[in-house]
Amino acid sequence: MFQSLGKYILLLRLSFKKPEKFSVYWGEVMREMVSVGIGSLGIISIISLFIGAATTIQVAFQLSSPLVPRSIAGSISRDSNILEFSPTISSLVLAGRVGSNFASNIGTMRVTEQIDALEIMGVNAPGYLISPKILASITMIPLLVIISICLGITGGYIACLITGTITPADYLMGVNDGFDGLTVRVALVKAFVFGFIIASICSYQGFYTKGGALEVGQSATAGVVYSCVWILFADLMITSLML
Structure with a gap:
């Protein structure tokens, strides 16, 4: 374990060496x-709309008591989307789409000796292959999370229009009521950390791939699994520290 951690830290140091x-x-x-931003926009948009709609309907069902204001469903749906659903679920999905792509691309280059060729030519292979992926992830994933938040709230509004469980006016009142900017800051911190986790862990798995095509697939799978576990752990830690 400590050997793997040492290799991971060394790889990160080499990745951010001056180009x-x-x-x-x-x-x-x-x-x-x-690749990370535009390529993932479609799946993030679909997931966010449906999660936002489903969350609003479920909250409205659970708060069906006449003693509870109907507008509170909009507040709960808003905060749930901002704090948890948009950053965490989107990042778990991106770990499968983006992370597996990172690991398989770098792993394929390793088993076909393209990385060895770069090193023979004097190119800093970790810097050339890994640092762009990390920089792209920590830049684009927060933007995708912002889009996901907006679409999640929009999905809740659409659910109100279609199902009538809550009037759109009550939903919008709840969305605007008691908004705290801290929730958005927490979501962006999560997105930044999750982006770093996805790119660094999946790139690490791909960079140290040994064997052939089968091992490339195993490295991609391992990268996604480890990324998801660390995303959930980081989610717990950030939530505990910031809220």
């Missing part, structure tokens, strides 16, 4: 940002 040609690395960062 020889910044322009080359900048191009890789832009390419990864497009």
Whole structure:
């Protein structure tokens, strides 16, 4: 365990070593940002809309007592989406989509000796392959989480229009009532940390792949599993510290 942790820390140090040609690395960062951000926008949008709608309907069902104001369902749905559903569930989904892609790409380069060729040419392979992925993830995943929050709240509004469980006016009143900016800050901190976890762990798994195509698949699976576990652990720690 300690040996793996040492290799992980060393890989991160090499990844953020000063690049020889910044322009080359900048191009890789832009390419990864497009892949992580634009490539994941569709699945994040669909998930956020449906989770927001389902959350609102379930909250309205549980708070069906005449003694409870109907608008409170909007407040609970808003805070649930901001604090937990949008950052955590979106990151778990991105660990499967983005993380497996990172691990398989780097793992394929390792088993086909492309990384060895980069090192022979004097290129800092971790910096060239891993740092753009980390920078893209910690930049784009918070943006995706912001979009997810907006779409989650929109999904709740659409559910009110379609099902009539709560009037849209009551829902919007609840969304606007008692809003605390701390919840958004917590969500963005979570998104930043989760993005780093996904990119670094999956890249680590891919970079130290040994064998062939079967081992590349195993590395991608291991990267996703470890990322999900650490995301849940980090979620608990950040929530405990900031709330």
